[in-house]
Amino acid sequence: MLNAAIIGCGEMGRIHAECIEKIDGIRNWAFCDLDLSRAESLRDRFHGALATQYVSEIFSQPAIEVVYITTQTNSHLSLTLAALQAGKHVLIEKPLAVSLTEAMQIHQAAEQSNKVVMVGMKFRFYALIQKARRLINNPFMVSVQVMDDPWPEHFWANDPVIGGGNVVSQGVHGSDLLCYLAGGDPRQVFASGANYHQPTGVIDNLAATFSFENGVSGSLVVGDTGQPPALGKFCVQMFGSEGSLLLTERLTRLAFHPKGKAENLEFHGEEDGFLQENRALIKSILENAPVPASTWDGYMAQAMIDAAIRSLKSKKVELVSE
């Protein structure tokens, strides 16, 4: 039985604790938050052994094997380095860091450790995303949209230093999904976008076109202008030799138009990304299985957003990677 510690007992800390409670082979053991009452509240709800406001208590506790880092994004780097130094397996919520440089530092530390380090890229794990990949496994074009209702002005995620703004914070979900469905490495991007309304001045809405080394073309729309009717917050389209498909309603409804057929097929699924992501983490730790959302994946998702923001500023095509 793996003992888990959650550092950051806000929204994501609670969601991961709920997942841990449902999975065999792992249990909620410790909770840490700068606000001790939050740690105590989750400890009591999930029957943990420890609640603390000091991360050092988590890292020095030999009983803890896996640490979930669910704090604001600007603390991910220092906490991940400390967790690896202490010999813990780690799940880091997305995005890896606010800056690409820090994301690379996390990736390098993960590479040098012999621990499982996974990034919270939940979309990869949805049953209907897996189905979409099976239905169209050689896409020509993939389009992903992550369009939320306006984020509150004083939300920490809109602070350029703490969260980087919604295009960074939720955009990495979209860029990771684009990469995952395209099935190749992104090469270059041309993007347009701006700071349209958030008072912190972050880029808050962006449209980008990526080309992938395997020839796939991809588009990403991300922002907080308002969830569109019928599509909802997340929308994916794929086009390939097998046909075309549309995923809507938070990726729980899939409509597939097989090439040359009159009838469309429709599938319904659950919003099961968090649970499946946690199952995959435990499998990687207990069975030495490959990490399905690695720090490299997290880094590439962030490099795509970083290059898109560079492109909208330079008004030129920018390389994502050499």
Ligand SMILES: NC(=O)c1ccc[n+]([C@@H]2O[C@H](COP(=O)([O-])OP(=O)(O)OC[C@H]3O[C@@H](n4cnc5c(N)ncnc54)[C@H](O)[C@@H]3O)[C@@H](O)[C@H]2O)c1
């Ligand atoms: N995967 C997803 O769908 C998803 C969705 C939302 C947020 N997130 C990510 O999850 C992370 C947390 O977001 P949230 O919405 O849960 O935030 P939140 O504000 O609800 O909770 C963060 C908690 O971390 C605590 N904290 C901050 N620094 C700390 C430190 N050094 N030590 C201990 N506790 C500390 C805060 O006191 C707070 O209670 C962010 O990186 C965010 O981008 C992921």
